[in-house]
Amino acid sequence: MTICSEEREHQVVEAIRPILKKFGGVCVVSDAKSIIYYLIF
Numbered sequence: 001m002t003i004c005s006e007e008r009e010h011q012v013v014e015a016i017r018p019i020l021k022k023f024g025g026v027c028v029v030s031d032a033k034s035i036i037y038y039l040i041f
Contacts, residue, residue, distance in 0.1 A: 006031075 004012055009029060016027050 002012060013027060013029060019025070020027060
C-alpha cells in the first residue's frame with residue numbers, strides 16, 4: 001500500500017504498469033479520506 005497526493009497518483013500508476021504487464025496483478029487506486037486523531041493526555 002502507498003499513500004500519495006492526487007497529483008502524484010498518475011506517476012505512481014505509470015511506474016507500476018510495466019511490472020503489472022510483466023508479472024500480472026492488479027493496481028487498485030482508491031480515493032480515501034485520512035483522519036488522524038492525536039490523543040493528548
